[in-house]
Amino acid sequence: MAHVPAHERREQLVQAAIDLLMRSGPAAGSTRAIAKELGVPQATLHYVFGSKEELYRAVIVELTDEFVGHVRAVEVPAGTDFESSIAALTARLWQTVIDQPQKHQLLGELELVALRSPKMREITAEHRVEIDRLTSALIEDTAAHFGIVPETDTTKIARFYFAALDGLITQHLTTPNPDVELWCLARIVDNVRTMVLTGVDTVPVPVPVSS
Template identity: 85%
Template sequence: MAHVPAAERREQLVRAAIELLMRSGPAAGSTRAIAKELGVPQATLHYVFGSKEELYRAVIVQLTDEFLGYVRAVEVPAGTDFEDSIATLTARLWQTVLDQPRKHQLLGELEMVALRSPQMREITADHRLEIDRITSALIDDTATHFGIVPKVDTIRIARFYFAALDGLINQHLTAPSPDVEEWCLARIVDNVRLMVVSGADTTGRPLA
């Protein structure tokens, strides 16, 4: 393979790793297999990343950054009112699940792997917090646009939002049910609206 700049080579290796890991899973993603996928010596991969763990960290960062890109791309306002705006965000994010289920599956698998690695766990936690921060800011900005003062800390709302969405993604990957998923997505939006507007959940109970 012709010489390419280190940054470009790194990007090639990460994308090759993503393709291999989506097909075979993290357990099959040895440095030898990933190097073979791209057609480079195994030593090249070790030179660029140092270890398989560092490569996996880079894959987590890449996949999470792609996911964050969809959140960052949402305009404010994204709809005709606050609820419609959150529904639009949710629909866009869910479309990535429908379009790229293997990437979502791989990210979930790597997050489980990361729980047993202090270094990988740290980078995963950092990116999770970044998702929360960006989503919280989006909720704040949308509420402000419509003259709403959130009744609950929007970081908490963002954490709830992705906890619910992550659970629904796992259900979709294992036992998809489009009608039920649409109902669940609508309930997630309902709860976000109620938390922001009234500081309560769908039962009407005030949130601490």
């Protein structure tokens, strides 16, 4: 059998894991099953990654980087004004949900699995921070192009944006409703516009008291 460089084998194993996990879910993703998916000895997987946890970390990175790439690829400005530019970004991201729902589902499932693993949780948190940073920069650059100084911290706006989008993705995966989803996406864009252009008056939420 021809020798396969380690970096190439790593990419193959990550893709094999993604293919298997999308079909059967994280619970079915044993190292034996993933190695079988690619047709290599189980020892090969452990040699390349050391553990299933490390492989899962690599899968989370791969899936997250793919979606982050859609953010990086957006040109500034993406529309004729600030609001249409944010709408174009939102439409592009939502198209990935429509085109690749299984990947979004898998990423969500792995993020839940990561809550039980400090190492996986750390890598998930790092990529969430990177997504927030890129989105915040994109909002700032778009605003600057149109001569706008954001009235709200753009990191907060980015966090709001993806909190709303993540919730809508979950609803789409469980109970899809295209008309309502388009309405919600428009409201998300409108809220981002409001936060950037005029700021927001917030009502403080009482901090829960531990029992």
